[in-house]
Amino acid sequence: MRYDIEGFITFDTEDASLLNLLTGDCVELSQTSTRLLAELLNHRGDILSRSEIFHSVFDQYGARASNSNLNQYISTLRRNLSDxxxxxxxxxxxxxxxxxxxxxxxxxxxxxxxxxFLEEKVPDPTRNPPSPSFFERIARIMTLGFVLILLLIRPHNADSGEDIHKIVDDQCIIFTSPALTLWDVKNSFNFTTQPFDCSQPKELYLYKKQIKGTLGNIIHLLLIECNNGNCESFYYREKTNV
Structure with a gap:
């Protein structure tokens, strides 16, 4: 299960991690912390008593439950989110x-x-119209894309070439980090639903980050394509176990 918190924090119960989509910073959580946060999020709007948490988060998994232990896990989660x-x-x-x-x-x-993004297309014979939450989420994603452009890329405000690398290919203007090449940009389109095409004027923004942790390596890829004032974003994540 994956949760979006405040529009820019992703909590993944499978990866046991918290990820800031704006900065790429990632915090790995213990299994107990993961269960605790998931239990609270699953019951958002409700108050979970200490005894309920002891049973569902600790006792069922053979973990030691005490008031001080629970307080410590809560404090750690708060600090992780604040960081x-x-x-x-x-x-x-x-x-x-x-x-x-x-x-x-x-x-x-x-x-x-x-x-x-990379979702397997499953036929839906009913073709029910999307719920309002779908459109709200799309708006949030587009807003996040523009924020990422401003906070991470900032091509017009970069003080030096060390911050941002500009690549021109045919009619594409590409902004990315100096560590990435044109080949990396083209290869990134293998993870999207459309090919690399520079036959028309457009701007591309590529952000790629690899995080090495004790539980495995995680690759985050964000690609934003802007054409005639319209921007489309693609986000891809891959985890390999160590």
Missing amino acids: LGVEKEIITTVPRIGFKIADDVVIHNDREYRTP
């Missing part, structure tokens, strides 16, 4: 009862939305 740039308090304490996800936190999960 990744989340300013508001995601997990709130309900005195003498337990914990809950704050009411003003924006949360989405992959049950509410499935990304079209």
